[in-house]
Amino acid sequence: MEQCSIKLGATLHFCQDGVMTSPSSRSARRIDALSKERIVDAAIAILDADESDGAALTLRRLMTRLETGSGAIYHHVATMDELRAAAADQVLRPQFEAISSESEPNDALRAVARAIFESIRAHPWIGVQLTRSPLQDAVIRIWKTIGIQLERLGLRGAAAATAGSTLTSFVLGSVAQFGAGPSRHMGAADRREYLETLAQEWAQLDGDIVVQDIASQLREHDDLQQSLDGVDLILRGIAARPTS
Amino acid sequence: MEQCSIKLGATLHFCQDGVMTSPSSRSARRIDALSKERIVDAAIAILDADESDGAALTLRRLMTRLETGSGAIYHHVATMDELRAAAADQVLRPQFEAISSESEPNDALRAVARAIFESIRAHPWIGVQLTRSPLQDAVIRIWKTIGIQLERLGLRGAAAATAGSTLTSFVLGSVAQFGAGPSRHMGAADRREYLETLAQEWAQLDGDIVVQDIASQLREHDDLQQSLDGVDLILRGIAARPTS
DNA sequence: ACCTGAACACCGTTCAAGT
DNA sequence: ACCTGAACACCGTTCAAGT
Numbered sequence: 001m002e003q004c005s006i007k008l009g010a011t012l013h014f015c016q017d018g019v020m021t022s023p024s025s026r027s028a029r030r031i032d033a034l035s036k037e038r039i040v041d042a043a044i045a046i047l048d049a050d051e052s053d054g055a056a057l058t059l060r061r062l063m064t065r066l067e068t069g070s071g072a073i074y075h076h077v078a079t080m081d082e083l084r085a086a087a088a089d090q091v092l093r094p095q096f097e098a099i100s101s102e103s104e105p106n107d108a109l110r111a112v113a114r115a116i117f118e119s120i121r122a123h124p125w126i127g128v129q130l131t132r133s134p135l136q137d138a139v140i141r142i143w144k145t146i147g148i149q150l151e152r153l154g155l156r157g158a159a160a161a162t163a164g165s166t167l168t169s170f171v172l173g174s175v176a177q178f179g180a181g182p183s184r185h186m187g188a189a190d191r192r193e194y195l196e197t198l199a200q201e202w203a204q205l206d207g208d209i210v211v212q213d214i215a216s217q218l219r220e221h222d223d224l225q226q227s228l229d230g231v232d233l234i235l236r237g238i239a240a241r242p243t244s
Numbered sequence: 245m246e247q248c249s250i251k252l253g254a255t256l257h258f259c260q261d262g263v264m265t266s267p268s269s270r271s272a273r274r275i276d277a278l279s280k281e282r283i284v285d286a287a288i289a290i291l292d293a294d295e296s297d298g299a300a301l302t303l304r305r306l307m308t309r310l311e312t313g314s315g316a317i318y319h320h321v322a323t324m325d326e327l328r329a330a331a332a333d334q335v336l337r338p339q340f341e342a343i344s345s346e347s348e349p350n351d352a353l354r355a356v357a358r359a360i361f362e363s364i365r366a367h368p369w370i371g372v373q374l375t376r377s378p379l380q381d382a383v384i385r386i387w388k389t390i391g392i393q394l395e396r397l398g399l400r401g402a403a404a405a406t407a408g409s410t411l412t413s414f415v416l417g418s419v420a421q422f423g424a425g426p427s428r429h430m431g432a433a434d435r436r437e438y439l440e441t442l443a444q445e446w447a448q449l450d451g452d453i454v455v456q457d458i459a460s461q462l463r464e465h466d467d468l469q470q471s472l473d474g475v476d477l478i479l480r481g482i483a484a485r486p487t488s
Numbered sequence: 489a490c491c492t493g494a495a496c497a498c499c500g501t502t503c504a505a506g507t
Numbered sequence: 508a509c510c511t512g513a514a515c516a517c518c519g520t521t522c523a524a525g526t
Contacts (some may be wrong), residue, residue, distance in 0.1 A: 314502085342501060
């Protein structure tokens with residue numbers, strides 16, 4: 001029977017408001033009370049600690065880190081998917097809040113791609129997460145940011161919807177394509193080697209000269225530049241008047 | 245102790261070449277021997293039976309359907325992920341083999357988007373699968389098909405790589421965005437209702453008039469048309485000469 | 489209200505053993 | 508070579524019970 005014992009971990013038991021209270025007069029609350037915010041922070045820490053794809057985040061790992069039971073976590077968070085979505089949005093939010101102030105709409109749209117790729121570099125698991133569900137906060141945030149810039153470009157109605165949908169799809173697709181690639185732990189040399197192998201793999205798949213050409217081109221580019229080139233291409237398409 | 249008993253399921257035991265043989269003279273092989281092909285077919289059947297996201301495919305469900313043990317399946321297939329990739333490619337392959345013969349490159353590129361969206365309509369789980377891994381056969385197939393058409397358009401080198409990367413990313417992103425949307429079980433009315441709800445949800449998220457505008461536009465469009473519009477926009481961008 | 493922890497119903501993968 | 512099935516090391520979620 002342990003009462004008001006102080007664990008050497010992150011938690012104090014049977015204590016409140018920073019003051020030790022007699023166990024009989026207070027209910028059993030932790031001083032560092034759980035909250036959705038604290039849980040999301042722990043989730044991000046777990047995801048960041050492991051390289052790439054996000055499989056590291058597990059309810060049980062969360063339990064050990066927060067020194068609590070599953071029920072406590074489920075009291076603040078409805079589901080693990082919700083938690084993943086919250087983690088992704090929390091990481092993306094600050095990057096995106098800086099964007100609206102960009103002077104030129106086209107630059108702001110390029111900044112969207114840059115923000116996402118830089119977030120992936122720091123938190124590789126975001127790549128997989130963003131393509132998981134189209135209604136999650138982070139994706140809607142991307143949509144909205146793009147939409148606002150398109151409006152500044154003078155687009156309205158169907159044209160705005162088409163342009164917005166195209167840019168959003170492109171950005172998410174880039175993430176899907178490059179997100180699972182070489183991780184942040186790779187140096188430039190490892191990166192080149194990875195892409196080299198990939199290019200050769202492609203080339204071997206069939207002797208097609210077209211594929212070989214493209215594969216060898218890809219080897220030279222880095223993800224971010226590739227993505228920015230794509231944004232520029234789409235911006236040219238937006239600027240061009242529909243032919244029909 | 246059962247020998248050469250005929251199960252009423254899909255399998256016969258201790259029999260071979262359609263002829264019942266004495267158990268003592270033959271080893272214990274099944275007449276409908278397992279093969280990667282048979283396993284992939286079963287996987288597709290399981291995935292198709294369940295609506296949407298592909299969580300239905302499970303080793304244990306595969307075991308019951310094929311009336312076998314886990315070891316038997318792992319003898320033909322290295323991992324469940326490989327199986328998912330094989331299932332997706334088997335479904336996509338026939339759709340894509342028809343495309344190369346399209347007369348006009350631009351039409352062929354539009355046909356790529358159409359092929360993918362029609363595959364998703366018939367097999368909703370493909371949406372999630374395609375965004376899972378960038379090196380899976382189905383994705384490489386998409387890449388190659390697009391690459392070949394871009395070559396027919398006269399693109400080479402860096403321009404081909406940028407255009408190919410952009411189109412592929414866009415198509416995969418569309419899939420990520422719309423793949424998890426209303427399932428094939430929805431009628432047109434349900435669809436409208438779903439998108440209506442989505443538009444309102446977006447609008448509520450903040451009072452931003454830009455977002456409301458775009459959301460209400462999206463409500464009118466269907467996935468395929470949206471995707472084709474995007475392809476056209478990108479094709480205009482490809483046709484336009486780079487400004488720098 | 490907030491938390492505990494056992495219980496439930498699952499997963500994918502491995503591997504010694506059989507024929 | 509091909510298959511069996513037990514065992515292993517996990518999952519997310521629920522819920523009666525505690526304070």
